Amino acid sequence: MNTTLTAIEGLRVGHAQDKSTPTGCTVILFEPEADVACEARGGWPGTYDTHSIDVTKTFVKKHAVFLTGGDVFGFDTAIGIRRYLIERGLASATGVGKLPGIVGANIYDLPIATVDKVRYPDLGYLACMNASREPVGEGNIGVGVGGTVGKLKGIEFACKGGCGTTAMALPNEIVVAAIVVTNAYGNVYDIETGKTIAGTRKTDRGFIEFDEAIADYLNDNAPHHTTIGLVATNIDLSHEQLIKVAQMAHDGLAMSIRPVHMSTDGDTMFAASTAKVRGLRDLDRIVDIVGYAGAQCVAKSVVRSVKAAQTLANVPGWSDTPK
Numbered sequence: 001m002n003t004t005l006t007a008i009e010g011l012r013v014g015h016a017q018d019k020s021t022p023t024g025c026t027v028i029l030f031e032p033e034a035d036v037a038c039e040a041r042g043g044w045p046g047t048y049d050t051h052s053i054d055v056t057k058t059f060v061k062k063h064a065v066f067l068t069g070g071d072v073f074g075f076d077t078a079i080g081i082r083r084y085l086i087e088r089g090l091a092s093a094t095g096v097g098k099l100p101g102i103v104g105a106n107i108y109d110l111p112i113a114t115v116d117k118v119r120y121p122d123l124g125y126l127a128c129m130n131a132s133r134e135p136v137g138e139g140n141i142g143v144g145v146g147g148t149v150g151k152l153k154g155i156e157f158a159c160k161g162g163c164g165t166t167a168m169a170l171p172n173e174i175v176v177a178a179i180v181v182t183n184a185y186g187n188v189y190d191i192e193t194g195k196t197i198a199g200t201r202k203t204d205r206g207f208i209e210f211d212e213a214i215a216d217y218l219n220d221n222a223p224h225h226t227t228i229g230l231v232a233t234n235i236d237l238s239h240e241q242l243i244k245v246a247q248m249a250h251d252g253l254a255m256s257i258r259p260v261h262m263s264t265d266g267d268t269m270f271a272a273s274t275a276k277v278r279g280l281r282d283l284d285r286i287v288d289i290v291g292y293a294g295a296q297c298v299a300k301s302v303v304r305s306v307k308a309a310q311t312l313a314n315v316p317g318w319s320d321t322p323k
Contacts, residue, residue, distance in 0.1 A: 004136040005179040007167035008232045010034065010274030013179065014131030015142030015163070016123040022312060023069035023113035025077045025120065026142035026163060026181065027127040028230060028272070032090060033061040036103060036272045037242035041250050042265035044224045046106040048075050050268075053103055053239075060239045063091060065270050066104035066124065067181055067228050069146040070115045074106040080124025105268040107183040107226040109146025111155045112313040136165045136179060139308030140317075143228075147183040148315050149257075149306060150199030151225060152213055159198040160317040161188075164305025166297045173234075173277050176290055178249070178297035180229035182305040186210060186259045191299045198306040198318055205322035210259050226266035227253055229301065231294035236275035241287040246271035248291030252298025269298070 006013055010031050017024025037060070038050045048066070052059045064081050068074035082100045085091040091100040127142065138144070144163025151158045161184065167177035182188065187199025187207055200208040210217070231249045249269040253260045261267050271294070280286050310317040 002135050003167045004165040005167065005177045005232060006133045006136055007175055008177050008234050008274055009276045010234065011232060012131040012133055013136045014127040015137055016126035016130060017142055017145040018118055019145055021114045021118050022145045023109055023115060023118055024142045024145040025066055025068040025074065025123045025127050027081060027124065027131060028065045029128060029131045030063060030274065033063055033101060034272045034274050035060050035239050035242055036062045036065060036270055037239055037246045038268065038270050039246035039250060040268040041261045042226060042267035043263035045266040045268045046071060047268055048078055048104040050103050055243060062101035062103055064102050065230055065272065067143045068104060068106050068120065069109040069113055069143050070118060070120055071106055071108050071110055073115045074120050076120035077124035078102050078104060079121035081128055084125050084128035105228040107143060107147065107181060107228060108224040109183060112148065112315065113146045138162065138164050138304055140310050140312055143181045144305060147181050149182055149184045150187050151185050152200040152208060152210065157201045158315055159201060159306065159321055160309040160312055160315045162305045162309030164301040164308060166300040166304060168293050168297055170289065170293060172280060175234045176293040176297055178229055178231045178294060178301045180227065180298055180301040180305055182227050182302050183225055184227045184257045184260065185225040185262055185265060186257045188302055188306050189256055189258060190303050191255050224264045224266060227257060228268045229298060230270040230272060231298065232272045232274065233290050234274050235277045235280045237273040237281055242271040242273055244287050245291045245294055249294045249298050252295035255299040256302035
């Protein structure tokens with residue numbers, strides 16, 4: 001049974017990464033397009049063309065959403081996606097056809113990534129080529145390869161973050177799913193046990209909680225951080241409803257990452273509807289059901305992202321962290 005984002009009918013997911021740098025990207029392709037919304041709650045977001053899917057906007061049907069490493073350099077991922085769409089006739093390079101609809105967000109993975117050695121257009125194209133409806137890979141894959149968490153004391157005390165994904169089946173044939181790349185300043189908490197499972201490591205075992213080091217944060221020069229992702233559903237929702245789903249998706253980040261949405265975070269969540277199941281849009285409170293399920297999927301995806309991540313660039317993965 002597929003319990004990842006590709007459980008949603010009408011989309012494919014592809015990863016591409018360069019572990020030698022390490023950085024990468026993840027692309028969600030819609031078949032052929034989907035309504036997309038976005039909500040950025042971190043104080044330092046890095047987004048690509050998300051104004052086009054803001055409130056009251058009309059160019060809200062998109063071919064693709066990308067999640068990339070490389071900070072601003074990662075926006076070149078869109079070049080490769082654009083090439084893929086045009087080559088396959090899914091979009092046009094002229095005004096007489098459907099122009100490529102692409103939105104995205106980046107993470108700041110520069111503490112371990114060497115971006116001047118990476119061609120993000122090639123990674124974007126390769127991710128599209130790799131896109132499939134198979135269960136989505138997790139951990140050190142795609143954009144998750146550069147993810148780290150718990151940087152209160154710098155990268156030398158951090159743990160490996162990564163890519164995680166979860167799907168949930170609801171009544172009336174509703175499916176809700178999420179994909180998240182965790183690259184957080186804060187620690188990650190298992191929502192089922194309430195325990196910290198990744199974050200700023202102590203010198204022996206265990207983790208330093210933010211509450212213990214608030215004074216240190218005032219003089220902290222740690223780099224910026226970002227957790228980004230997407231919640232998708234198979235039911236037909238309006239763009240306004242999707243904006244609400246994107247907003248509620250951030251509840252999942254708050255449940256699993258502490259602290260989150262800081263001034264140095266770029267936390268951004270997308271929401272998309274493939275509209276394969278129709279007739280539910282006008283049900284009272286349908287958006288609450290989808291939004292709640294989306295938040296649960298986000299929180300579980302964050303946990304999965306760190307549990308699947310392996311040690312890389314001297315940053316220990318979950319299985320190598322003393323318990």
